[in-house]
Amino acid sequence: MQYCSASSRSGITRSRRRIPSGFGIEIWRGRRAGVLRTVACAAVLLASGCRKPVEPQSDVAIDYAIRPQPVRIGPAILNVKLRDAAGQPVAGARVNLEADMSHPGMAPLFADAKEIAAGQYQAALEFAMPGDWFVLIHVALPDGRRLERQLSVPGVTSN
Amino acid sequence: MQVPVLRRLFHWRHLRTVLQIPLLVVSVAMILDGLLGPSLAPKNLATTLSWVHFRGALVLVLLCAGNFFCLACPFMLLRNMARRFFHPRLNWPQKLRNKWLSVALFALILYCYEEFSLWSSPWWTAWLILGYFLAVLLVDGLFKHASFCKFVCPLGQFNFVASTISPLEVKVRDPEVCDDCATKDCIRGRRAPGPDLVVVQRGCELALFQPLKVGNMDCTFCLDCVHACPHDNIGIMSRMPASELMMDPRRSGIGRFSQRKDLAALAIVFSFGALLNAFGMVSPVYALESWLAGMLHVNSKAPVLGLLFALFLVLEPAVLLGVAAWLTQIWGGSRRALLPLAVRYTYGLVPLGFGMWLAHYSFHFLTGLFTVVPVTQSAAARLGWTVFGSPRWTLLGIPTRFVQPLEIGFLILGLAGSLLVIHQLAEGDCAEHPMRAFLPWAAVSVVLWLAAMWMMFQPMDMRGTFSAG
Numbered sequence: 001m002q003y004c005s006a007s008s009r010s011g012i013t014r015s016r017r018r019i020p021s022g023f024g025i026e027i028w029r030g031r032r033a034g035v036l037r038t039v040a041c042a043a044v045l046l047a048s049g050c051r052k053p054v055e056p057q058s059d060v061a062i063d064y065a066i067r068p069q070p071v072r073i074g075p076a077i078l079n080v081k082l083r084d085a086a087g088q089p090v091a092g093a094r095v096n097l098e099a100d101m102s103h104p105g106m107a108p109l110f111a112d113a114k115e116i117a118a119g120q121y122q123a124a125l126e127f128a129m130p131g132d133w134f135v136l137i138h139v140a141l142p143d144g145r146r147l148e149r150q151l152s153v154p155g156v157t158s159n
Numbered sequence: 160m161q162v163p164v165l166r167r168l169f170h171w172r173h174l175r176t177v178l179q180i181p182l183l184v185v186s187v188a189m190i191l192d193g194l195l196g197p198s199l200a201p202k203n204l205a206t207t208l209s210w211v212h213f214r215g216a217l218v219l220v221l222l223c224a225g226n227f228f229c230l231a232c233p234f235m236l237l238r239n240m241a242r243r244f245f246h247p248r249l250n251w252p253q254k255l256r257n258k259w260l261s262v263a264l265f266a267l268i269l270y271c272y273e274e275f276s277l278w279s280s281p282w283w284t285a286w287l288i289l290g291y292f293l294a295v296l297l298v299d300g301l302f303k304h305a306s307f308c309k310f311v312c313p314l315g316q317f318n319f320v321a322s323t324i325s326p327l328e329v330k331v332r333d334p335e336v337c338d339d340c341a342t343k344d345c346i347r348g349r350r351a352p353g354p355d356l357v358v359v360q361r362g363c364e365l366a367l368f369q370p371l372k373v374g375n376m377d378c379t380f381c382l383d384c385v386h387a388c389p390h391d392n393i394g395i396m397s398r399m400p401a402s403e404l405m406m407d408p409r410r411s412g413i414g415r416f417s418q419r420k421d422l423a424a425l426a427i428v429f430s431f432g433a434l435l436n437a438f439g440m441v442s443p444v445y446a447l448e449s450w451l452a453g454m455l456h457v458n459s460k461a462p463v464l465g466l467l468f469a470l471f472l473v474l475e476p477a478v479l480l481g482v483a484a485w486l487t488q489i490w491g492g493s494r495r496a497l498l499p500l501a502v503r504y505t506y507g508l509v510p511l512g513f514g515m516w517l518a519h520y521s522f523h524f525l526t527g528l529f530t531v532v533p534v535t536q537s538a539a540a541r542l543g544w545t546v547f548g549s550p551r552w553t554l555l556g557i558p559t560r561f562v563q564p565l566e567i568g569f570l571i572l573g574l575a576g577s578l579l580v581i582h583q584l585a586e587g588d589c590a591e592h593p594m595r596a597f598l599p600w601a602a603v604s605v606v607l608w609l610a611a612m613w614m615m616f617q618p619m620d621m622r623g624t625f626s627a628g
Contacts, residue, residue: 100202102279102621104210105210107555108201110553132279132622134199150199154622158618
């Protein structure tokens with residue numbers, strides 16, 4: 001079975017743009033200038049700064065695989081492997097799954113994964129509707145730390 | 160309104176602002192959560208409120224009452240605030256004083272909804288709302304009156320067309336009072352005495368002169384006319400839903416429906432777009448898209464979607480309405496030319512289209528009714544507010560088995576409304592053989608209704624992914 005790696009070591013960093021100090025502001029005057037400046041600043045800040053915060057790096061890698069492929073409506077099995085920085089399996093974790101459709105307002109699925117071998121966890125999901133799904137893997141490590149990964153399951157088809 | 164409490168409420172000058180403020184706060188929350196919150200649509204306020212709750216509540220309020228969402232429009236609150244600083248000096252260009260631009264924008268939004276899978280993207284949904292605010296400020300910052308509402312706003316056009324089915328209308332109580340009125344404040348507004356002529360109460364910004372206004376088309380329910388009338392002669396009245404579609408008088412600010420090709424185009428996009436929007440959410444559309452992509456040898460979604468839109472919003476209406484108009488002409492003996500005939504009867508499809516929008520949007524609204532609770536809890540928790548408790552993601556809504564009969568009921572109601580409107584139009588058009596004029600258009604309605612019913616029983620399939628054939 002081929003696993004997809006979702007290690008968070010490859011964290012993404014995004015640069016934040018700065019507004020040049022003399023950004024044509026001098027040409028605006030009076031009360032209107034204040035309003036325009038506020039709107040312009042808000043727009044620039046929204047465009048450049050409003051990104052989701054990058055998750056802090058973790059030394060635990062989460063690999064997962066789902067079958068059958070392609071995924072169809074009905075039962076599916078999700079396998080999750082947890083490895084520490086040395087590549088050793090992480091046993092004794094609690095792994096919960098939550099599956100959501102890409103459209104809001106649809107029924108989510110929940111499942112608890114069982115540890116079938118050291119560091120290997122398995123859960124059954126029952127996809128009820130065709131379409132694009134996302135599976136959230138919630139991991140509670142034995143030392144109390146919590147991790148979350150998002151798995152995209154696009155184009156679940158009807159049988 | 161003769162109901163004492165409601166009458167006082169609708170005469171209260173600050174009612175609109177009081178309704179707009181909460182919606183503005185919610186809109187800002189949606190924008191912020193869309194830009195900063197979770198990227199998963201079911202976990203985000205922007206997508207959940209926009210695509211589940213707002214749309215559903217909108218069509219249900221339009222069905223049960225009237226265009227109250229335009230009344231509470233938060234974009235207009237911001238515009239009014241901005242107009243304290245900016246006083247527009249330009250008039251909306253003469254060539255754009257029609258619905259063609261808004262029809263194109265309406266179709267564009269439907270296209271973008273599919274192309275960018277807006278329902279699954281909090282980021283794009285937030286930018287759509289933000290873009291709307293900026294567009295309102297730009298258009299109404301430059302142009303006088305309510306240019307954005309009347310000539311641009313695609314959402315407003317949806318509301319205008321749908322509100323022709325609503326049971327409430329803003330209208331004159333006693334026409335004789337208007338005959339004796341010398342000031343016409345309902346359209347001109349009231350100005351303070353003095354050299355500056357400061358407006359103390361706006362008249363209708365959409366150029367609807369109450370004594371000659373017919374129906375809800377172009378009426379935002381802003382209640383400016385209600386507040387402006389010095390005789391307390393304008394109110395929110397009940398009426399027979401869709402009655403304004405059955406007649407064709409000259410309407411203030413609009414003219415005759417039968418002479419407005421742009422309005423007919425709006426009715427076409429409204430009616431056929433309802434089916435297309437629902438078709439985009441069932442399994443067969445992906446098979447069709449895949450087949451079309453194979454035929455066209457393309458791997459991109461855009462051209463395939465463009466072709467589908469051309470087929471369902473242009474070719475299909477042209478063929479169906481063209482054939483029906485031709486049959487009405489040769490069989491019913493109507494003396495009208497082909498295009499005016501098609502324009503006249505196109506409005507008959509509005510109830511059916513509204514039935515489809517109702518069935519579609521109320522389904523999402525009712526089956527996902529309580530999902531707003533955990534999404535709000537989650538958004539509050541991210542801000543550190545634990546007062547709402549931890550999110551209960553299992554909260555959902557009314558089970559599908561109870562909602563589906565309602566959907567079918569809405570579609571039947573839509574078909575019945577369309578048949579009634581078409582029959583009334585046929586009686587006015589061909590007094591000698593009304594049935595001959597009625598039958599071709601009734602056939603078009605039944606064909607569209609059958610298509611809508613077929614879609615209702617298809618498996619729902621919501622994909623943003625595109626697989627070429």
